[in-house]
Amino acid sequence: MKAREFALKLGLTEEEYGxxxxxxxxxxxxxxxxxxxxxxxxxxxxKNTRRELRKFPTTGPAVLxxxxxxxxxxxxxxxxxxxxxxxESHNHPSAVEPFQGAATGVGGILRDIFTMGARPxxxxxxLRFGRPEAKGEAGRRTRSLxxxxxxxxxxxxxxxxxxxxxxxxxxDPAYEGNPLVNVFxxxxxxxxxxxxxxxxGVGNPVFYVGAKTGRDGLAGAAFASRDLTEESKxxxxxxxxxxxxxxxxxxxxxxELYAKPDLVVGVQDMGAxxxxxxxxxxxxxxxxxxxxxxxxxxxxxxxxxxxxxxLSESQERMLIIVHKGREKELKDIFxxxxxxxxxxxxxxxxxxxxxxxxxxxxAEVPARLLADDAPVYEREAKVPAKLAERQKLDLKKILxxxxxxxxxxxxxxxxPATGSRRWVWNQYDHMVGLRTVVRxxxxxxxxxxxxxxxxxxxxxxxxxxxxxxxxxxxxxxxxALVAEACRNLACAGAVPLGLTDNLNYGNPHDPxxxxxxxxxxxxxxxxxxxxxxxxxxxxxxxYNQSPAGPIHPTPVVGVVGKVEEGVRLVGGVFGKGGGxxxxxxxxxxxxxxxxxxxxxxxxxxxxxxxxxxLEGEKKLHGLMRGVLKLAGVRAAHDVGEGGILWAVAEMxxxxxxxxxxxxxxxxxxxxxxxxxxxxxxxxxxxxxxxxVVGEVERLAGEAGVxxxxxxxxxxxxxxxxxxxxxxxxxxxxLQKLFTESLPRALEGE
Numbered sequence: 148m149k150a151r152e153f154a155l156k157l158g159l160t161e162e163e164y165g166x167x168x169x170x171x172x173x174x175x176x177x178x179x180x181x182x183x184x185x186x187x188x189x190x191x192x193x194k195n196t197r198r199e200l201r202k203f204p205t206t207g208p209a210v211l212x213x214x215x216x217x218x219x220x221x222x223x224x225x226x227x228x229x230x231x232x233x234x235e236s237h238n239h240p241s242a243v244e245p246f247q248g249a250a251t252g253v254g255g256i257l258r259d260i261f262t263m264g265a266r267p268x269x270x271x272x273x274l275r276f277g278r279p280e281a282k283g284e285a286g287r288r289t290r291s292l293x294x295x296x297x298x299x300x301x302x303x304x305x306x307x308x309x310x311x312x313x314x315x316x317x318x319d320p321a322y323e324g325n326p327l328v329n330v331f332x333x334x335x336x337x338x339x340x341x342x343x344x345x346x347x348g349v350g351n352p353v354f355y356v357g358a359k360t361g362r363d364g365l366a367g368a369a370f371a372s373r374d375l376t377e378e379s380k381x382x383x384x385x386x387x388x389x390x391x392x393x394x395x396x397x398x399x400x401x402x403e404l405y406a407k408p409d410l411v412v413g414v415q416d417m418g419a420x421x422x423x424x425x426x427x428x429x430x431x432x433x434x435x436x437x438x439x440x441x442x443x444x445x446x447x448x449x450x451x452x453x454x455x456x457x458l459s460e461s462q463e464r465m466l467i468i469v470h471k472g473r474e475k476e477l478k479d480i481f482x483x484x485x486x487x488x489x490x491x492x493x494x495x496x497x498x499x500x501x502x503x504x505x506x507x508x509x510a511e512v513p514a515r516l517l518a519d520d521a522p523v524y525e526r527e528a529k530v531p532a533k534l535a536e537r538q539k540l541d542l543k544k545i546l547x548x549x550x551x552x553x554x555x556x557x558x559x560x561x562x563p564a565t566g567s568r569r570w571v572w573n574q575y576d577h578m579v580g581l582r583t584v585v586r587x588x589x590x591x592x593x594x595x596x597x598x599x600x601x602x603x604x605x606x607x608x609x610x611x612x613x614x615x616x617x618x619x620x621x622x623x624x625x626x627a628l629v630a631e632a633c634r635n636l637a638c639a640g641a642v643p644l645g646l647t648d649n650l651n652y653g654n655p656h657d658p659x660x661x662x663x664x665x666x667x668x669x670x671x672x673x674x675x676x677x678x679x680x681x682x683x684x685x686x687x688x689x690y691n692q693s694p695a696g697p698i699h700p701t702p703v704v705g706v707v708g709k710v711e712e713g714v715r716l717v718g719g720v721f722g723k724g725g726g727x728x729x730x731x732x733x734x735x736x737x738x739x740x741x742x743x744x745x746x747x748x749x750x751x752x753x754x755x756x757x758x759x760x761l762e763g764e765k766k767l768h769g770l771m772r773g774v775l776k777l778a779g780v781r782a783a784h785d786v787g788e789g790g791i792l793w794a795v796a797e798m799x800x801x802x803x804x805x806x807x808x809x810x811x812x813x814x815x816x817x818x819x820x821x822x823x824x825x826x827x828x829x830x831x832x833x834x835x836x837x838x839v840v841g842e843v844e845r846l847a848g849e850a851g852v853x854x855x856x857x858x859x860x861x862x863x864x865x866x867x868x869x870x871x872x873x874x875x876x877x878x879x880x881l882q883k884l885f886t887e888s889l890p891r892a893l894e895g896e
Contacts, residue, residue: 148177150164150174150175150176150177150180151164153177153180154167154175154180154183154184157180157181157184158184158188159180159183159184159187162522163183163187163522166522167179167180167183167516170513170516170520171512171513171516176509176510177454178453178454178457178502178509178510179510179511179512181423181454181457181458182420182423182427182457182458182500182510182512182517183512183517185419185420185423185424185458186420186423186424186427186517186518186521187521187522188420189655189687189689189690190419190688191419191420191424191521192521193687194521194522194523194524195524195526195655195661195689196650196655196664196668196687196689197523198523198524198525199664199665199668200214200668200687202668202669202672203668203671203672203675203682204672204675204676204680204681204682205681205682205683206681207645207679207680207681208223209222209223209224209644209645209681210222210223210645210681210683211223211229211338211341212231212263212341212683213681213683214681214682214683214684214685215684217262217263217343217344218233218258218259218260218262218263218344218415218416219231219232219233219259219260219262219263219265219334219683219684220232220233220645220647220683220684221263221265221336221341221683222644222645222681222683222707223338223644224596224604224606224644224709225604225709226598226599226600226604227337227338227598227599227600228335228336228337228596228598228599228604229265229335229336229337229338229340229341230265230333230334230335230606230644230645230707231260231263231264231265231333231334231335231336231341232260232331232332232333232334232608232645232647232683232705232707233256233259233260233331233332233647233683233684233685233686234256234273234329234330234331234332234610234647234648234649234685234686234703234705235252235255235256235259235329235330235649235686236252236327236328236329236330236649236651236686236688237249237251237252237255237328237330238325238326238327238328238329238651238688238691239690240252241292241295241296241299241326241328242292242325242326245291245292245294245295245296245299245326246295246296246298246299246302247299247388247389248296248299248328249295249296249297249298249299249300249303249328249330250299250300250302250303250389250391251299251303251388251389251462252299252300252328252330253270253299253300253303253304253330253332253389253391254303254389254391254394254462254463255330255416255418255419255462256270256330256331256332257303257307257309257332257394257398258394258397258398258416258418258463258465259332259416259418260332260333260334261334261398261401261402262342262344262401262414262415262416262465263334263336263341263342264336264340264341264342264402264405265334265335265336265340266334266335266336266398266402267307267309267332267333267334267398268309268310268333268334268335268582268594268596269309269310269311269312269332269333269582269583269592269594269608270300270304270309270310270311270312270330270331270332270333271311271312271313271314271330271331271333271592271608271609271610271705272300272311272314272315272328272329272330272331272610273314273315273317273327273329273330273331273610273612273649273703274293274296274297274314274315274316274317274326274327274328274329275316275317275318275319275322275326275327275612275614275698275701276289276292276293276296276316276317276318276322276323276326277289277318277319277320277322277323277324277326278318278319278320278323278563278564279293279318279563279889279892279893280563280892281323285323286895287895289323290892290893290895292326293893294893296326296328297571297574298574300330300575301574301575301576302391303389303391303394304391304575304576305575305576305579306391306392306394306395307391307394307395307398308395308576308579309332309579310575310576310578310579310582310583311572311575311576311587312583312586312587312592312594312608313572313587313588313589313591313592313608313609313610314331314587314610315610315611315612316568316571317564317612317614318563318564319564319614319615319699319746321614321618321698321699322614322698322699323693323695324692324693324694324695324696325691325692325693325697325698327651327688327691327698327701327703329610329612329649329651329686329688329703331608331610331647331705333594333606333608333707335596335606337599340405342405342411342413342414343413343414343432344413344414344415344428344429344432345412345413345429345432345433346412346413346429346430346432346433346435346437346468346494347412347413347433347434347435347468347494348412348468348470348471348494349435349494349495349496350471350493350494351412351468351469351470351471351493351494352468352469352471352474352490352492352493353426353437353439353466353467353468353490353491353492353493353494354466354467354468354469354474354477354488354489354490354491355422355443355444355445355464355465355466355487355488355489355491356397356400356401356464356465356466356467356477356481356486356487356488356489357393357397357417357463357464357465357486357487358390358393358397358445358447358461358462358463358464358486358487359445359446359447359461359487360421360422360444360445360446360447360451360456360459360461360464361388361446361447361448361459361461362448362451362455362459363388363459363460363461365455365458365459365460388461388462389462389463390462390463393462393463393486394462394463396484396485396486397463397465397484397486399484400480400481400483400484400486401414401465401467403480403484404467404476404477404480404481407476407480409470410469410470410473410476410477411467411468411469412468412469412470412494413429413432413433413467413468414465414466414467414468415428415429415465415466415467416464416465416466417460417461417464417465417466418460419460420458420460421457421458421459421460421461421464422439422444422456422457422459422464422466423457423458423500423517424518425465425466426439426466426492426500426502426514427500427512427514427517427518428514428518429466429468430494430498430499430500430514430518431514431515431517431518431519433494434498435494435495435496435498435514436494436495436496436497436498436499436500436501436514437492437493437494437495437500437501437514438492438493438495438497438500438501438502438503439491439492439500439501439502439503440491440492440503440504440506441453441456441457441491441502441503441504441509442504442505443489443490443491443492444456444489444491445487445489447461453502453504453509453510457502457510468494474490498513498514498515499511499512499513499514500512500513500514500517526655526656526658526661527658527661528658528661528662528665529658529659529661529662530659530662531659531662531663532659537618537619537752537753538619538620538740538753538754538755539753539754540738540739540740540753540754540755542739542818542820542821545745545749545751545753546749546818546820550818550819550820550872552792552819552820552823552867552869552872552874553874553875553876555744555748555820555824556792556793556796556874556876556881557876557880557881557884558747558748559743559744559747559748559789559793559796560796560800560881560884560885560888561884561888562747562888563888563889563891563892563893564743564746564747565743565747565788565789565793565885565888566884566885566886566887566888566889566892567588567800567885567886567888567889568587568588568889569588569886570889570890570893571889572586572587572588575587582594582595582596584605584716585607585639585716585718588719588801589638589639589718589719590609590634590635590638590639590719590783590784590785591607591608591609591635591636591638591639591641592607592608592609593605593606593607593639593641593710593716594606594607594608604709604710605641605709605710605714605716606641606707606708606709606710607636607639607640607641607707607708607709607710608636608705608706608707608708609632609635609636609705609706610632610703610704610705611628611631611632611635611703611704611706612628612651612701612702612703612704613627613628613631613701613788614698614699614700614701615699615741615742615743615746615752616628616741616756616826617663617667617699617700617701617702618663618699618700618741618752619740619741619752619753619754619755619756620740620741620755620756621662621663621664621666621667621670621700622666622667622669622670623670623755623756623757623758623759624667624670624741624756625666625667625668625669625670625671625674625702626670626671626673626674626759626761627756627759627828628671628674628702628703628704629646629671629674629675629678629680629704629706630674630678630759630761630764630828630829631785631787631828632646632704632705632706633678633680633706633764633768634764634767634768634771634785634787634828634829634831635706635785636706636708636768637767637768637769637771637772637785637831638719638771638783638784638785638831639708639710639714639716640710640711640714640715640716640771640772640775640776641708641709641710641711641714641772642708642709642711642772643678643680643706643707643708644707644708644709645680645681645682645683645706645707646675646680646681646682646683646704646705646706647682647683647684647685647704647705648671648682648685648686648702648703648704648705649685649686649687649688649702649703649705650664650667650668650685650686650687650688650702651688651691651698651700651701651702651703652664652667652687652688652689652691652697652698652700652701653689653690653691653692653697653698653700654689654690654692654697655689655690657697660697660700663700664700667700667702668702671702671704673761674759674761677761677762677765678761678765680706685705711772711776713776714772714775714776715775715776715777715778715780716775717775717780717781717782717783718782718801719782719783719784719797719798719801720782720784720797720798720799720800720801720802720804721781721782721798721799721801721804721805721806721807721834721860722781722782722803722804722805722834722860723805724805724806724860724861724862725836725859725860725861726781726782726834726835726836726837726859726860726861727834727835727836727837727840727856727858727859727860728795728807728809728832728833728834728856728857728858728859728860729832729833729834729835729840729843729854729855729856729857730786730791730830730831730832730853730854730855730857731767731770731771731774731830731831731832731833731843731847731852731853731854732763732767732786732829732830732831732852732853733760733763733827733828733829733830733853734812734814734853734855735812735814735817735822735825735827736790736791736817736821736822736823736824736825736826736827737756737757737825737826737827737828738754738757738821738825738827739754739820739821739824739825740753740754740755740756740757741753741754741755741756741826742754742788742789742790742824742825742826743788743789743790743793743824743826744789744790744793744820744824744825756826757827757828759828759829760828760829763829763852764828764829766850766851766852767829767830767831767850767852769850770846770847770850770852771783771831771833773846773850774833774835774843774846777835777839777842777843778839779835779836779838779839780833780834780835780836780839781834781835781836782798782832782833782834783831783832783833783834784797784798784831784832784833785830785831785832786826786830786831786832787826787828788826789824789826790823790824790825790826791811791822791823791825791830791832792811792823792824792867792869793824794832795807795809795811795832795865795867796865796876796881798832798834799865799878799881799882800878800881800882800885800886804878804882805860805861805862805863805878806860806861806862806863806864806865806866806878807858807859807860807861807862807865807866808858808859808861808862808864808865808866808867809857809858809865809866809867809868810857810858810867810868810869811823811857811867811868811869812855812869813869813870813872819869819870819871819872822869822870823867823869832857834860840856863877863878863879864876864877864878865878865881
């Protein structure tokens with residue numbers, strides 16, 4: 148097959164083939180074209196989004212490793228402690244092989260973190276599927292996907308001994324043909340332990356360590372860079388197969404190796420694009436070259452070709468460059484942990500990746516051409532033709548003549564879309580390591596991290612995404628996500644330090660889809676600049692669409708922060724009763740546009756979000772951190788999806804929770820449903836003791852933030868008054884619906 152014809156078969160374009168030919172000053176061979184096909188895929192090169200990603204703020208006083216510099220971002224948490232963290236997607240692999248797709252997603256993000264020299268201490272995951280209660284084949288497939296993905300995540304995380312401490316699980320018809328599996332990992336290290344992925348020092352040996360190479364995961368990066376189709380099941384060989392036990396041995400061996408002074412020069416995970424990626428990226432970062440011999444690569448299958456070895460994405464493998472003369476130290480450590488450690492090459496001054504097999508050159512490519520010089524495109528962007536129509540909202544045609552609030556809340560409690568996620572987190576070991584302070588189910592997870600000089604630092608983290616918001620108004624929806632994530636951290640008393648994002652969108656060649664992506668990036672960037680929140684890296688996952696159509700535009704943000712000194716950590720549910728319920732922040736529901744209530748209760752996605760008040764949000768977050776330093780604060784919970792009534796309901800549906808009696812403001816001319824279920828941002832509910840109410844009101848007045856007394860906690864019922872609407876529900880009634888909704892849906896027909 149001619150080179151040009153083979154390039155097109157691999158997914159490269161005519162233009163890209165011409166650029167390769169010009170860069171090499173000759174015709175490329177098939178091995179080289181395979182290397183370019185993965186490195187110039189969207190998954191590795193971000194060729195369709197790099198222009199947009201430059202809009203994010205990436206610097207700040209806490210940033211130690213910036214976005215794009217290494218495998219993960221690193222921020223300063225004070226007292227010599229640093230946090231390495233990142234989020235990655237494994238959407239396409241999980242769609243065709245849910246267990247292994249999700250498991251290897253966990254393994255991949257784990258390696259990104261310990262590659263930086265950090266010990267992984269926590270996972271979170273953001274999962275999106277179709278409706279589990281759907282009838283017929285669609286429902287059966289969705290339930291199979293959910294069970295497979297959750298099992299894969301729990302299998303890998305539990306085996307490596309890293310807790311999964313939170314996340315989100317969303318059900319929406321928009322994800323029926325293309326689920327989303329985004330996994331976040333956090334690691335801790337000292338400032339002097341940060342590792343870099345650069346190949347330096349001519350003559351320094353290059354080692355392959357970890358598991359042997361097989362044929363699984365061949366060209367997985369290219370598979371992740373095209374639409375899912377009915378034929379995608381044939382791409383199962385592109386899905387990697389993980390071994391968490393080897394993963395555990397690998398990260399313990401690497402951390403032991405890093406502890407040897409001045410031994411390691413550079414280290415790189417063999418993730419997407421495998422050996423190709425790890426060699427060209429380390430060489431490019433180091434301004435050097437690398438020469439390797441494929442016959443030295445440990446292989447678990449016979450007869451593998453150079454093409455297969457270069458493009459395999461077999462898991463649990465690393466590339467490590469050490470100082471010449473200290474090879475035995477590395478070999479001894481990996482032998483102790485029972486892992487392969489093969490010297491496969493050395494650093495050169497040529498600036499090229501030279502690949503040999505049986506001593507014969509089978510590929511020779513400039514490292515920068517592969518790793519950094521992929522084409523960068525500016526795609527056409529066009530406002531979706533039907534956006535204005537989707538944003539129209541006529542409540543008179545949707546809502547009944549008289550509010551049915553009692554029935555509405557029961558529907559929300561009984562929906563798997565809003566029900567308890569205990570079925571999920573009961574499969575995760577969220578306490579292993581004994582660092583987890585705030586467990587899954589809260590607004591943010593909190594870990595305690597030991598300082599080198601003794602004592603503890605409390606670190607908070609959260610994941611947030613909302614496809615409905617971003618489908619209806621991508622710019623304001625993305626701003627609202629950043630605000631919500633920071634608000635969740637505020638409920639844990641934490642100051643945000645940095646953000647990582649996973650941008651999940653459809654095909655970028657569709658101008659309407661690219662417009663939503665661009666609007667989303669610009670909205671996120673605006674909010675990040677306002678909150679002084681640097682973006683330290685992340686992932687772009689495009690081509691998330693199936694024959695049924697594209698997913699909702701779904702940016703997911705992960706934010707990490709440090710809990711302020713003096714903060715008292717509280718839960719998000721009412722306790723023994725006898726407390727006062729206060730609403731901090733804005734009043735009013737903000738309308739029902741793009742709301743969970745409209746979709747779950749009335750089956751409608753319509754309207755748009757109100758403008759996000761970033762200034763009001765920032766004041767609210769500062770106030771909340773101050774309030775949590777007071778004695779007598781019992782609970783705190785942000786108002787987000789489902790509105791204020793749903794937030795109050797969540798606070799009575801916790802295990803052992805008391806009921807409450809609240810009066811919720813209803814504006815003149817406002818329907819009760821708008822006041823109760825509107826998702827207007829910038830609000831937090833707190834339960835405090837009577838004696839501390841005055842102090843909270845004083846702090847709120849000084850901060851310029853609203854503070855309204857809604858009612859009291861206690862009893863076995865939730866009683867609510869909103870204008871002329873009065874309703875009540877039994878706490879046990881709500882709890883039963885809430886806890887049983889998801890397991891019941893997963894039982895199927």
